[in-house]
Amino acid sequence: MKQHFELDKAYNPARYEAKIYQQWEDSGAFKPNPDAPKDPYTIIMPPPNANGDLHLGHAMYVVEDIMVRYRRMQGHKTLWLPGADHAGIETQVVYERLLQKEGKSRFDLGRDEFYRQVDAFTKKNMSNMTDQVRKLGFSVDWSRLTYTLDESVVETVYETFQQLHDKGYIYRGNRIVNWCPFCRSAFADIEVKYREQLDPLYYIKYGPFVLATVRPETKFGDTAIAVNPKDERYKHYIGQTIEAEDLNGPVKLTVIGDDFVDPEFGTGVVKVTPAHDPNDWEMGLRHHLEVKQVIGTDGRLTELAGKYAGMPVAEARQQVAHDLEERGLMDHIDMSYSHSVGYHDRCGTLIEPLTIEQWWLRVDELKKPAIAAIKNGDIKFVPERFTKVALDWLENLHDWNISRQNWWGIRIPVYYNLGSPKSRKPYIVAWNETDATKEFGEGHYEAETDNFDTWFSSGQWPYATLMATGDFDKGFYPTSVMETGRDILFLWVTRMMMFGLFRTGEVPFRTVYLHGLVTDEHGKKMSKSKGNVINPLDVTATYGTDALRLALTIGITPGNDGRISERKIEGYRNFCNKLWNVARFILGQLPEGYSPAAPKLHSPADRWLMAKLDTAICDITKALEDYRFSEAGQLLYSLLWDDFADWYIEASKVSPNHDLLIYGLETILKLIHPIAPFVSEAIWGELPWQADQLITTAWPNANKSRTDGAAFERIRQVVLAARTIAAEEQLSKPTILTTSKELFASAELIQRLARAGEIRLIEQGSGLFLGQEAWLEADESLIQARKHRLEALRAEKSVYLKSLEAKLANERYIQGAPAAVVQETRDRRDETLMLLSKVDEQLKDL
RNA sequence: GGACAAUUAGCUCAGUUGGUUAGAGCGCUUGAUUCACAUUCAAGAGGCCACAGGUUCGAGUCCUGUAUUGUCCACCA
Numbered sequence: 001m002k003q004h005f006e007l008d009k010a011y012n013p014a015r016y017e018a019k020i021y022q023q024w025e026d027s028g029a030f031k032p033n034p035d036a037p038k039d040p041y042t043i044i045m046p047p048p049n050a051n052g053d054l055h056l057g058h059a060m061y062v063v064e065d066i067m068v069r070y071r072r073m074q075g076h077k078t079l080w081l082p083g084a085d086h087a088g089i090e091t092q093v094v095y096e097r098l099l100q101k102e103g104k105s106r107f108d109l110g111r112d113e114f115y116r117q118v119d120a121f122t123k124k125n126m127s128n129m130t131d132q133v134r135k136l137g138f139s140v141d142w143s144r145l146t147y148t149l150d151e152s153v154v155e156t157v158y159e160t161f162q163q164l165h166d167k168g169y170i171y172r173g174n175r176i177v178n179w180c181p182f183c184r185s186a187f188a189d190i191e192v193k194y195r196e197q198l199d200p201l202y203y204i205k206y207g208p209f210v211l212a213t214v215r216p217e218t219k220f221g222d223t224a225i226a227v228n229p230k231d232e233r234y235k236h237y238i239g240q241t242i243e244a245e246d247l248n249g250p251v252k253l254t255v256i257g258d259d260f261v262d263p264e265f266g267t268g269v270v271k272v273t274p275a276h277d278p279n280d281w282e283m284g285l286r287h288h289l290e291v292k293q294v295i296g297t298d299g300r301l302t303e304l305a306g307k308y309a310g311m312p313v314a315e316a317r318q319q320v321a322h323d324l325e326e327r328g329l330m331d332h333i334d335m336s337y338s339h340s341v342g343y344h345d346r347c348g349t350l351i352e353p354l355t356i357e358q359w360w361l362r363v364d365e366l367k368k369p370a371i372a373a374i375k376n377g378d379i380k381f382v383p384e385r386f387t388k389v390a391l392d393w394l395e396n397l398h399d400w401n402i403s404r405q406n407w408w409g410i411r412i413p414v415y416y417n418l419g420s421p422k423s424r425k426p427y428i429v430a431w432n433e434t435d436a437t438k439e440f441g442e443g444h445y446e447a448e449t450d451n452f453d454t455w456f457s458s459g460q461w462p463y464a465t466l467m468a469t470g471d472f473d474k475g476f477y478p479t480s481v482m483e484t485g486r487d488i489l490f491l492w493v494t495r496m497m498m499f500g501l502f503r504t505g506e507v508p509f510r511t512v513y514l515h516g517l518v519t520d521e522h523g524k525k526m527s528k529s530k531g532n533v534i535n536p537l538d539v540t541a542t543y544g545t546d547a548l549r550l551a552l553t554i555g556i557t558p559g560n561d562g563r564i565s566e567r568k569i570e571g572y573r574n575f576c577n578k579l580w581n582v583a584r585f586i587l588g589q590l591p592e593g594y595s596p597a598a599p600k601l602h603s604p605a606d607r608w609l610m611a612k613l614d615t616a617i618c619d620i621t622k623a624l625e626d627y628r629f630s631e632a633g634q635l636l637y638s639l640l641w642d643d644f645a646d647w648y649i650e651a652s653k654v655s656p657n658h659d660l661l662i663y664g665l666e667t668i669l670k671l672i673h674p675i676a677p678f679v680s681e682a683i684w685g686e687l688p689w690q691a692d693q694l695i696t697t698a699w700p701n702a703n704k705s706r707t708d709g710a711a712f713e714r715i716r717q718v719v720l721a722a723r724t725i726a727a728e729e730q731l732s733k734p735t736i737l738t739t740s741k742e743l744f745a746s747a748e749l750i751q752r753l754a755r756a757g758e759i760r761l762i763e764q765g766s767g768l769f770l771g772q773e774a775w776l777e778a779d780e781s782l783i784q785a786r787k788h789r790l791e792a793l794r795a796e797k798s799v800y801l802k803s804l805e806a807k808l809a810n811e812r813y814i815q816g817a818p819a820a821v822v823q824e825t826r827d828r829r830d831e832t833l834m835l836l837s838k839v840d841e842q843l844k845d846l
Numbered sequence: 847g848g849a850c851a852a853u854u855a856g857c858u859c860a861g862u863u864g865g866u867u868a869g870a871g872c873g874c875u876u877g878a879u880u881c882a883c884a885u886u887c888a889a890g891a892g893g894c895c896a897c898a899g900g901u902u903c904g905a906g907u908c909c910u911g912u913a914u915u916g917u918c919c920a921c922c923a
Contacts, residue, residue, distance in 0.1 A: 010885065194921085201923090213923060226923090261923085270923050279923070339922050385850065389918075392849075396919085486917090516917090521858065523916085555859050555871080560851075561916085563858060571871060574885040585882030626862070634860065634870070646887080653881095720889095727877065727889035755878090755888085800867060813903035821865050821904090828866065 007587065007686060011580035013544030016682040021134055024681075029695045030141045032079040032476070033072075041076035042471075042479040043068055044462050044509075045140060046492075047083030047148060050122040051091040054132040056518040056526070056564065057485055059536040062549045062675075063515060063629060064483045065138045069674035070624050071480075072139070073699040079476050081465050082133060082140035084126045084147045088409040088454035089183060093347045095121055095408070111407050118408045132537060137545050137677050139695065144469040148457055149410065152468040157457045158413045158431050160503055165429050169362045176274075176281040177358055177401055178342065181299025181313075182349035185405035186358055188453060189398075190490055192351050194340040201337035203267070204324055207244035207253075208237070210331045212266025214339065215276070216324060217316040219246065220305040221294035222253060224272040226283060229257030231268050247323050248306035256287045275355050295352055297405075313352065359403035359412060359450065363498070367394045370497035373507050379497065382513040382627045383559040386489060390512075393490050394497075402456045409451030420444035459495030462508035482509040486516050486559055513627055514559050518552070521565035539569050546676035547573035553675050554633035575637060576679045579672070582645050583683040586661045595689045599660035601707060604746060605651035606660055608709030612643045613667050618702045620671050629675070636672050644668060647716065647753075654749045662687075670700050714772050715746050715753070721770035722754040729785060733757030735777035739765055743774060769838045783842065794839045797832055804829040 008015070024030060032040065043064050048054060064080060072078040095118050096106055106114045126147065133140065146153060164170050177186040199214045206225060213219075225242065227234035238257040243250055260279055261270050274284030275293045284291060294304045301308045301316050308316045324330040342351040371394050373379045374387060381387045403412060415436035416427045423439050427448075430436045436445045457464075462479050466472040478500075482493060493512055500508030519525055520532040527533065540548050543566075550572035556562030601607050616639045623632035644664055652661055666687070673680040673694050684694035718736070726734050735758045736751075738744050747759035760777075767775040768786055778786070807813050807825055814822055 010883075211923080215923080265923070277923070389850070393919080557860080565858080567872065568858075570885080577885045578883070581883035588882065622862085628862070630860070631862080638870080724889060730877075807903080810903055816903045817865070824866065
């Protein structure tokens with residue numbers, strides 16, 4: 001009597017996923033197990049922004065889940081810590097877009113109300129986000145969920161700022177910065193994205209000169225004219241003050257000589273506007289030029305622009321150009337000038353360079369330990385090539401503007417002196433008003449309104465989180481791996497290195513694994529406007545989470561963009577279903593009350609399977625250790641589908657070995673669990689003798705292959721050859737002949753696998769040769785029909801034989817190549833010779 | 847301007863330190879099928895591994911150069 005199992009005909013992810021996730025979470029499996037025998041293993045999940053839905057970029061964190069689940073099964077004290085990011089400017093922009101739809105802006109709400117609303121918005125989104133992370137099956141420890149605005153995190157960030165300030169790494173500076181008129185905030189260079197575009201290049205008359213500019217509207221901020229000191233045409237002007245007619249009346253400008261000026265560009269003369277051009281700013285510093293700000297923080301011209309005051313930049317440019325033309329001050333306009341222009345990467349607004357007082361972080365000392373850690377291998381990159389990229393970036397890093405004028409963020413903990421009777425300090429770093437009052441006295445201070453750059457706080461994430469959860473001192477820091485998108489290597493990863501080393505004296509993580517962009521199947525970036533977006537939550541609902549996870553693992557390599565399509569996901573849905581049905585079949589074979597024992601190996605197929613499993617355990621373990629997740633997935637795919645399902649299970653129908661079937665199934669479930677946790681746990685849950693969850697089951701031991709699968713390999717070759725001929729010649733149940741007692745001993749097996757009619761033991765081979773010592777019984781006409789195949793085979797093998805013989809005749813090959821390789825070549829030559837003789841024998845009779 | 851990738855079957859991609867006659871999935875062609883699975887099974891076709899040199903007994907793999915595509919950095923008054 002067979003045991004009765006009730007498994008659906010097809011795997012139904014929706015029926016299991018939520019239930020299983022809940023079961024994992026409730027059981028405490030996600031928490032680091034204090035009794036686990038091996039070292040702590042930590043990954044801090046890059047905190048998703050709490051301002052919208054997860055996308056496929058987040059789903060790529062499946063790589064982290066694979067590492068974490070694998071280490072957990074291996075017996076490490078494993079912690080994967082989840083977080084949520086308030087994502088300063090990005091969230092602010094997202095929320096402003098929502099306001100825009102109601103025809104409002106943040107200025108309508110005011111700073112406090114805006115902050116309150118965005119705070120509520122992120123809190124709401126946070127639960128949305130955490131639900132979605134659960135749907136992806138990520139085994140994070142929710143009890144340690146940390147938000148970037150949690151009090152303890154903010155305190156850590158303040159403490160860091162204080163320490164940096166004490167070290168003299170923090171300073172105020174009035175410099176040219178990248179200003180976004182929409183966000184009304186300054187940004188770091190790295191937050192500016194350049195786009196190539198066509199703009200009119202105006203050749204304007206300036207006293208005795210004609211000079212080229214794309215920005216005539218900034219001319220009211222000009223404080224010099226520059227030429228190249230080697231330029232014969234103009235060098236005699238250097239040092240002179242020229243007078244020029246201009247739109248707001250005559251102006252006087254000094255001519256300076258500076259190597260920056262390219263004599264080949266335009267006319268070789270440049271107007272210098274230190275307030276609104278980074279290069280002009282530098283020239284201004286070199287020549288001590290006056291800085292005249294003619295564009296305000298609202299993106300409109302200031303009073304210094306005279307009658308153009310109040311005009312938005314774009315409008316002013318047209319008006320000025322028009323007026324110059326009218327006044328005869330325009331020489332000509334080049335309409336074919338192409339140059340790159342900076343836009344704010346979050347909101348897409350054109351960046352206006354302007355000067356404004358900001359908080360700066362001195363990086364020359366800060367970056368040194370990070371550079372050293374990369375160079376001496378304390379931090380490794382996967383893929384390796386990013387080592388140099390990160391190093392180059394750090395080595396060329398300039399001081400970092402860490403203040404933002406946005407409304408949503410962590411306020412910089414500074415209070416300014418407003419005429420304090422008791423303190424002469426211009427400002428102090430203090431965490432609250434109490435301290436400010438103590439220093440300056442009641443009412444004599446003012447709080448800084450600038451916020452930190454989001455990356456200043458998130459750059460402290462590894463230790464800020466672990467300090468918040470109390471794990472910092474318990475061996476979970478330094479963390480093991482930082483896995484994140486390649487696109488935030490500079491924004492985030494390098495900053496974490498600098499801060500981590502500064503605050504803790506240790507690297508924040510030992511390995512950086514970077515994934516690329518997930519694109520559509522044609523390599524195009526997914527975007528709503530293109531309509532090619534794959535929403536991870538939609539596809540997990542349709543095909544199951546495991547299918548998506550497999551699709552994001554297999555065929556995607558670290559650091560490179562990965563393409564994904566519904567078709568690909570569908571393929572892995574089929575794979576999950578295959579696994580399901582394998583289990584369904586095996587369980588259906590088991591007798592009532594079955595409980596597994598250590599498998600004994602009876603048949604050639606048994607030994608073959610055991611060898612395959614042993615090899616697979618070794619290879620998959622090695623692949624996971626080496627971060628080759630795609631390869632691990634592929635190995636599993638073919639282990640399950642090709643080896644286990646198509647060969648072993650089919651073979652087992654002739655001589656079932658329940659213990660080995662179960663051993664094989666359980667081994668595969670364990671191996672695949674990190675990548676496809678749901679279906680594997682669902683099946684595991686159907687095994688009545690398994691009381692514990694798969695998620696916390698021990699990883700299989702990797703033994704060197706203990707058995708020899710050669711006997712079954714010979715059977716496979718005969719079967720494959722027979723199938724091919726039968727399929728091509730449309731034979732039904734052909735007869736197979738063999739001179740080998742060993743093969744004949746597996747007659748039933750061969751018959752079944754090859755769909756053969758009869759297997760006969762014979763003295764002398766005849767018919768169509770199948771390899772080994774087997775033939776397919778064939779009459780004259782069948783052999784004749786195969787003649788061209790045989791001839792093609794002979795031709796192919798003859799060429800091959802020649803190449804082998806040439807190799808073996810080469811003295812240098814015999815001496816240079818390893819003995820094993822040479823021996824292999826000899827064996828192959830012998831096999832080929834043998835085969836050729838059989839083929840010749842058959843052809844001779846035709 | 848600099849750097850880094852990629853270029854392998856119709857499509858999408860693997861290919862770990864150089865070592866079988868280069869693999870997979872999808873697609874295509876042909877056939878099968880009440881007995882776990884049509885989300886299936888079997889078979890087949892399809893590749894000068896971008897190009898040109900070089901190193902080596904041996905190159906998809908290493909080196910040099912070229913081309914194309916992509917990404918990043920710098921920067922263009």
